Amino acid sequence: MINIFQVAYKNLLRKKTRSGLTIIGIALAAWVLISLLGFNRGYESSLNTDIDNLGYQMLVTAKGCPYEAATLMLKGGTGLRYMKQEIADSIAKEPEVDKITPLLMEAVFDPNKGESGGITAYLGIDPKTFPKMKSFLEFKQGAWFSDPNANEAVLGYEAAELEQREVGDTLLIPDKNIELKVVGILKRTGTQDDGTIFIPIDALQEIFSKKDELTGIGIKVKKEADINKFEERMYKLPDVQVVSLSQVKQTIMTLVSTARVMVLSIALIAILISVVGVINTILMSVMERFQEIGILKSMGAMAGDIFKLIWIETLLLCLTGGVIGTALALATAKFTEILIRRILPYAPRGGLVKIDLSLVFLTLVVVILIGLLSGIYPSWKASRVRPLEAIRSEVE
Amino acid sequence: MNIEIKMAIEAQNLKKIFHRGSEEIPAVNDVTLSVEEGRFVSFVGPSGSGKTTLINILGCLDNPTSGKLKLGGQSIFDEGKTLSEAELTKIRREMFGYIFQKFYLIPTLTVLENVMLPFTFYKKPGADTDVEKVLRLLGIEHRKEHLPGEISGGEMQRVAIARALINRPKIILADEPTGNLDSKRSKEIGEILKELNQKERLTIVLVTHNSYLAGMAHQVFELRDGKIHVSGD
Numbered sequence: 262m263i264n265i266f267q268v269a270y271k272n273l274l275r276k277k278t279r280s281g282l283t284i285i286g287i288a289l290a291a292w293v294l295i296s297l298l299g300f301n302r303g304y305e306s307s308l309n310t311d312i313d314n315l316g317y318q319m320l321v322t323a324k325g326c327p328y329e330a331a332t333l334m335l336k337g338g339t340g341l342r343y344m345k346q347e348i349a350d351s352i353a354k355e356p357e358v359d360k361i362t363p364l365l366m367e368a369v370f371d372p373n374k375g376e377s378g379g380i381t382a383y384l385g386i387d388p389k390t391f392p393k394m395k396s397f398l399e400f401k402q403g404a405w406f407s408d409p410n411a412n413e414a415v416l417g418y419e420a421a422e423l424e425q426r427e428v429g430d431t432l433l434i435p436d437k438n439i440e441l442k443v444v445g446i447l448k449r450t451g452t453q454d455d456g457t458i459f460i461p462i463d464a465l466q467e468i469f470s471k472k473d474e475l476t477g478i479g480i481k482v483k484k485e486a487d488i489n490k491f492e493e494r495m496y497k498l499p500d501v502q503v504v505s506l507s508q509v510k511q512t513i514m515t516l517v518s519t520a521r522v523m524v525l526s527i528a529l530i531a532i533l534i535s536v537v538g539v540i541n542t543i544l545m546s547v548m549e550r551f552q553e554i555g556i557l558k559s560m561g562a563m564a565g566d567i568f569k570l571i572w573i574e575t576l577l578l579c580l581t582g583g584v585i586g587t588a589l590a591l592a593t594a595k596f597t598e599i600l601i602r603r604i605l606p607y608a609p610r611g612g613l614v615k616i617d618l619s620l621v622f623l624t625l626v627v628v629i630l631i632g633l634l635s636g637i638y639p640s641w642k643a644s645r646v647r648p649l650e651a652i653r654s655e656v657e
Numbered sequence: 658m659n660i661e662i663k664m665a666i667e668a669q670n671l672k673k674i675f676h677r678g679s680e681e682i683p684a685v686n687d688v689t690l691s692v693e694e695g696r697f698v699s700f701v702g703p704s705g706s707g708k709t710t711l712i713n714i715l716g717c718l719d720n721p722t723s724g725k726l727k728l729g730g731q732s733i734f735d736e737g738k739t740l741s742e743a744e745l746t747k748i749r750r751e752m753f754g755y756i757f758q759k760f761y762l763i764p765t766l767t768v769l770e771n772v773m774l775p776f777t778f779y780k781k782p783g784a785d786t787d788v789e790k791v792l793r794l795l796g797i798e799h800r801k802e803h804l805p806g807e808i809s810g811g812e813m814q815r816v817a818i819a820r821a822l823i824n825r826p827k828i829i830l831a832d833e834p835t836g837n838l839d840s841k842r843s844k845e846i847g848e849i850l851k852e853l854n855q856k857e858r859l860t861i862v863l864v865t866h867n868s869y870l871a872g873m874a875h876q877v878f879e880l881r882d883g884k885i886h887v888s889g890d
Contacts, residue, residue: 262773262776262777263766263770263773263774263776263777264777265777265778267770268763268766268774268777271763271765271766271770272763272765274765275763275764275765552759552761553761553763556755556757556761557774557778558746559718559749559753559755560750560755560774560775560778560779560820560824561746561749561750561775561778561779561824562746562777562778562779563743563746563778563779564742564743564746566777566778647742648718648749649713649718649719
């Protein structure tokens, strides 16, 4: 015996092109939807990981653009302002401070980098405090510096690959004609540390003639400390600005959420277009089968049976489109990520598009809802066909 | 010895009036007839004579404007009583199998699936029809796995007849079943209807323009202007 699902499925096979195009429409809508929801989750979680992996909760920089400071924290930056080392010493005495680490970022144009040259950034770190603050860093090869003043470098995983260096190799700082000895290569962290070249801060200050000068101070606050009160006190310090990580997170999420609302609107429009497409396809199919539906009723099909048949056809279209769209989203997640990275001004390391089972489930539920909603009118219309009308139209 | 004759169809003063503006058009005008169970009757007449309207009422596809109708002794339409579409469907699926001029086979279903399609929506209790037997009876058992597009017009109409038989109807209503077929295939379909009537004791009601086909029936009703003009055995 043939069941109603088989009949519905075989009905859809009659106009393969039309059914196929409708399925493509739904698949695209599902693809956009799941990719966007995946991006929503992935971006936020990667940003959190990125920020947590900084090792500190606050960054003090010289007064300037707060966005530039945020960039420095997350991505490394150039053209930075400097502040005196003594500020770090005075902050260290604050009772709320658990750990503190001074940072100096320097960038040099390297004419041999890439096809037309590029910027290489060096981060000067304090070998006593920085490794303690970033205790999660692990070495692929070697270890931290042998001496706080040594002209040595520790390379992040990607920096080592880019520079094609191993422990024991040397690294030339262009312009300065100073060779650094590579003493360690870090394991991949999935953070901005992967692309960083670490140098002892004293050596970097010496090389770039920035004695007692810093571009940033990373602060880790004690667990029991009132971080808000501490922040307020720090804001009052002259010539410096304080950027808290929660602030940075919020600022970035605000910037991203504007783009997110726009893209979600596009997804909504895609869904609406696919709903109209589905209604159109099913309605056309009902109109074309007007007589046939009447004949089905003469065979004993009740109005409810016809409603169910057409509704199942709509659901099958939507579900097929939803499954294809979900598979597409999973298959192209990497490509979507590359695309997003190109568009966004700042994208954290790690997966930007995270599609998990719950998201797949959610998308399929949305697609089923689209099917249920868009199938109501055509199914109702079909269920109202009277066999007599069908037969009369045959006679005419 | 008294032999009780059971009536399949009893119509009394059936009228169907259509309205065009203020004008009344009587498509079926005071028709009274009866068809015994197991009889093969045909309706003939020129186009617009009311044949199709009449068998639509007899086949519960439409309500009459007035008059009475009994099917198998059970009152269906009585003066002023109008049945809903759902009520008509329930009667139809118990009583009738329909054959139309067009075959209305689903092109993506095989012959066998098309024949069994009525079971998707309703299987009459106790309808343990042997599908293979029906296919054999109609000479299409070798075509059961074919799609409608792969068989001839005559075979398609046989499939439609098999589909009408599958739920074991009491009455077969055939409205111009050979309208789309050549004379050879028309004769074949006529023979099948006759065989069904004789072997299966099915009551057959046929509307046709084909005088040869009409002549196969036990009784021929000729309609003109909505009235039965001649009723001959």
